[in-house]
Amino acid sequence: MYLLYSVIFTLGILFYLPSLLWRSLRRGKEMGDWRERLGCLSPVRGGPVIWVHCVSVGETRAAQPLIRALRQRYPDHAIVISTITPTGQRLARALFQKEAAAVFYFPFDWAFSVRRALRTIAPRLVIIMETELWPRFLRECRRRGIPTALVNGRLSGRSFKRYMRARFLFRRVANDLALAIMQTESDAARIRAIGLPRARVRVSGNLKFDLESHGDASPLAQELDSRFALSATDLIIAASTHDPEERIALEAFKMVRQQMRRLRLILAPRHPERGGEIAALLEGSGFSWTRRTLPPADKDRDVDCILLDTIGELQALYPFATIVFVGGSIAPIGGHNILEPAAVGRCIVIGPHTFNFQAIVRAFVAEGAILQLPIVADAQMSVELARTFIALLTDDLRRQQIGARAQALFARNRGATERTIDALEPLLSG
Template identity: 50%
Template structure:
């Protein structure tokens, strides 16, 4: 009898409502983590400028929305990749729902800068996504009053989704993906994830694998649809843009150009070594190399690598100079310009393909 009582007690503990147990625990961990990491945040803000930008917005204090008469659709993009991918989606939404306006949020500073440039005529405002504290999330939702929130790829913030549900704001993952690494991590808290995902209204996933992974985390099957990758909807003009012509003229791109796009550490080192051998194999028609690091905070490190490579190099961000036309390697240390130079390349290498990136 005692054993049965023990088993029943265990079952009651396992069935204890996650919404009343795990969310307070999550908020406690979030607060403790923020306090512990605050010195690091402050150091990075002072030395690198990270986190300082938009700090008030991350606490929920947003600029006023000019036209309050229109309904609002909130689109969230984490960084540069998601922001670029969202371009056709924004155009489509505005065409299909002219009575609505779009606001765009990002997490990273580079994503913020790009969003302000890409959506300056389409978005009512561009701002930083709030920290996942309840007070910040509630303040933002009260200010914006969105009809729906569209989240590019997979930003699963527990308090945010829960507060959206409480305020009857529809939420959807767009271009959703779950890498094997992320999936393994989420599986460790599958019970909690199942509760969190009940707050999500729709999950439009990139592939069957992504759909299967999010289903295993406990989302209702009727909420999941495979739509493919919206990045394939991006249009690339076959004709040269003004930016393409600027590159061609400034760097005098006549010999074969190899582009190493969205590279990660230590791929640049490997690419430069391979480039040395390639130029030795083609002495009469030596190719040139353009490197575009994936993360802007690594521009400086890659520049230092090139300084010690033995090759002449030029930076996109540098002042135009005569030696730009002779530079053997070009460092594309800018945001949002990569697609304009693809048409100049003979060969394109896509970074992250030499290693496992989750």
């Protein structure tokens, strides 16, 4: 089975290799990234190693409270962090420069690269954030007696159907896990249905509810407010957007501005490397605009639109928002994290496609703590979004109540980190 998997994995890498190489060259990446993906890592000093694997930005964010708690409970351990995507890598380096002994790319799932990485890092425990199950990696960990734990695990209905189609494979893969700590009872039931024994499954809640928010008092928030005068007018933030959500948000903003002149827009794409593409949209929009990565200028305090083409700064902007639209939900991506704006009591709007966060969105909708757009034709989506923005901007009480309910729901669901650390303790003490 693993031989067949290796053949399929190799064919997949070969198929995507030209694209991967082109992206690396375009972003100015060095061959050191590829060495890491082939398992060529540096030894880690500083005690027993806990390896935390995050895929990209969302998982890296979710790992923050967990890594902070691990550092407090196990100060004699070294923590290393791996990611797969470049955006996740940049965020991990920014967030964990003090906490992590090393940050590197996860090895390709070949036997030689996985074995080389495990031989060098020699982890006491591997923690895998959410649902990132690499068959060869998990098998090699188990063969070496290295326990692996899935943490903050989730299995959407769509993912579960895919896993069940290849249950003969994923039953074996799941059974290489020493422990699966899932977000909800539904997630736990799904991973048990795949084949993981009940004794190795726990439910913790969602770690993202334990993310800290410094409001508008953080040094970064104050810097951004000083430069862009964010608190001077109403502000819409279109966060974690994908194509064509920037265009839709701009069209909606244009309609709203016909009625409300004192209003600004921040576009924060999920992938900042798309900045050039979005800059072209802004250039043709007729609005004045600037980019976060440009040198500060006097005009920054008065521009209509700001392009946030950076990683890791969005959370500092949420306290200044009047409304937050969270992307990946008009584009059929499955939605992105709504908890960061909820933590500071912002009024949140999302599109209809939120299958990656079904349980959270369902809870927020039930509490009246979020507004979800209906499914409409693409040509009508900007009109629907503009109509929603206008209704909220002209009804302060309703908007504030939605934000307050979101913040209260966020506060009630905290505590997943402590439950997760307690569940991991036997693996580390053993």
